[in-house]
Amino acid sequence: MARNKHPEKTVNLILDVAFRLFMEKGYEHTSIQDIIAHLGGLSKGAIYHHFKSKEDILVAVTDRMTAESNQMLAAVRDRSDLSGKERLKTIFKESINRPVQNDIFTVAPDFHNNAKLLFSLLHDTMEEAAPNYILPIIKQGISDGSIETEYPEQLAELILLTANVWMNPMIFDSTEEESYRKFMIFSQMLQGFGLDIVDDEMLERLKELTAIYQKSKR
């Protein structure tokens, strides 16, 4: 068999096709066979050469989206025209407003059946996003006086654990009403740290994403 000279092209093709099918049919209702059928003659072996399972493909799709998101996070983190607290607010606003969020909530994987995906999200959140993006902002906020805490690492973790995991309707299968109530407690929690950074626009957007997820569940 001829060696594939452009493996990254193959991988990207697989991820594009898989993502489109996950969007259309939902993750749970897409099979590896469906993905192969849309790959224009690429063999089953070619897929399994790159991915062991459908779950692996989902993790790779998610990783690609995370890489895009990280560019946004880095851009906000490095804005010198904003205080630490303002950067934190901007990062929340931009994260939640990204159009790709609609896609993620449409794919709506069932995290309870996808341990690898849950661990991947926990890892990205606690070991990548918290130390690399939120922590530097909190440290900046401490030095410019806009954020008060003695434990910036732990505050970064607490904020992202609640925002990305607990408030994620896909993980805890929240209704719109529950999302609203979680958001209100999250807001009260942040205020306890002097962080008055969430607003009604974010709340509306969270409810919108929850509705997309609830509608997409199949």
Next chain:
Amino acid sequence: MARNKHPEKTVNLILDVAFRLFMEKGYEHTSIQDIIAHLGGLSKGAIYHHFKSKEDILVAVTDRMTAESNQMLAAVRDRSDLSGKERLKTIFKESINRPVQNDIFTVAPDFHNNAKLLFSLLHDTMEEAAPNYILPIIKQGISDGSIETEYPEQLAELILLTANVWMNPMIFDSTEEESYRKFMIFSQMLQGFGLDIVDDEMLERLKELTAIYQKSKR
């Protein structure tokens, strides 16, 4: 083959032996074969009749401990001599002080390799302990004026997610120093809800449990 007339006795024997081995060798270093070897002639088939895997045995061991813990939680929840806030403080104190905690932190399973165990803990925490034990206490606190929140369900979840999951050194592999810092942020978070309920004694106990876990990791 003769039917086992006392399946619950067999199950309890398996769990007793497994727990003792997990304590002595650590969960990761105990095999199903080790458990069988200590069951006094019980066959491999008898184990697999009740449990599909070593992970299943661990979940059952944990469930049995959870059932014991729930009796304590219910007793504190139903104490009419304490305000809601005092009951919450008592529940934290008694939970962390239980001697069986030393055993749990000695078994020290690696949650990253045990998806079922992590989901089981998340389920017990968010869908059992939060609504059945913490929520009634918070509601009591609202009615006696010792706790202020409009969203008791979500506050119950937030408190247990941070206490049982984030501050659990087995899940996030925290050092003593990290456990201390998480505890300080947890304390500040609770104060934002008017809950001045954690104290130095709890902090010392948390550090002690973290040290047991760090020592037991093999």
